């Protein structure tokens with residue numbers, strides 16, 4: 001920028017002090033060559049500087065910091081400042097002068113649930129900031145429109161992976177049956193509170209006892225009409241058939257965890273279907289083994305002990 005300085009570099013004045021202590025280069029054959037070389041190089045626009053520490057110290061150039069011989073031979077550490085923006089115009093980014101982005105993001109769920117930012121955390125209104133929108137004024141994100149899939153296509157079989165739309169309460173089951181008439185799960189357990197002394201353990205103890213729980217002296221042939229008469233009403237015992245065998249359930253009625261009314265529904269008839277509908281896991285034979293009356297026979301057969309036939 002300074003033509004005089006350029007001139008000084010290109011055509012340095014010959015040194016007058018030829019003493020060995022002088023730090024200026026002394027003229028000689030080497031300097032002649034240098035001048036010639038400098039002249040040639042300067043003609044093509046290239047400058048080679050041969051510089052000494054003294055020359056450096058005497059100059060006040062505003063270029064890159066240079067070595068300085070004044071600090072006991074240790075070159076000073078150049079200092080840099082981050083204040084000045086040394087980036088080129090192409091690299092210039094407006095965000096350098098902006099405040100850092102707000103966190104959580106303005107449209108995040110965290111921000112929405114947290115409410116407005118407390119005053120002490122807000123940036124001053126004069127501070128430059130990234131464009132933000134108040135959560136309260138923010139419009140909800142657009143919901144993409146979907147075309148209903150064509151039945152039979154792959155799209156109709158695909159599980160939707162987008163936002164689940166609001167739906168009214170279902171009016172029919174997944175099988176298309178209206179919920180009002182759909183078959184619901186079996187009743188919740190209808191266990192009753194048994195009277196004291198009528199627990200399952202009490203029944204087990206009674207079963208093992210020598211008490212006659214069948215109400216008959218020997219096994220009987222029971223016809224369907226005879227079974228029907230033993231329905232537990234009017235003081236009659238309650239018989240019930242299960243897999244071709246007839247049991248007197250009367251002693252068990254107060255022990256029945258499902259209540260007296262339930263077990264009486266099977267009285268005077270085959271109770272296998274009712275029994276299995278409620279608790280197929282219960283072992284009827286084991287529960288009522290000491291209550292067995294006999295076996296079911298055809299209507300023509302008389303009510304007599306099978307043991308009589310053996311005799």
Ligand code: HEM
Nearest residue numbers: 189190191249257258262263265266271274275278282287
């Ligand atoms: C006649 C032979 C029967 C025996 C030996 C018997 C025995 C039992 C037993 C041991 C339980 C308790 C089940 C458990 O805790 O898991 C029970 C419960 C019950 N029983 Fe029976 N039962 C008989 C007949 C019936 C019948 C004919 C009905 C209905 C018509 C019935 C209805 C119920 C109900 C509703 C419960 C309570 C709910 C449940 O435990 O799941 N029972 N019965």
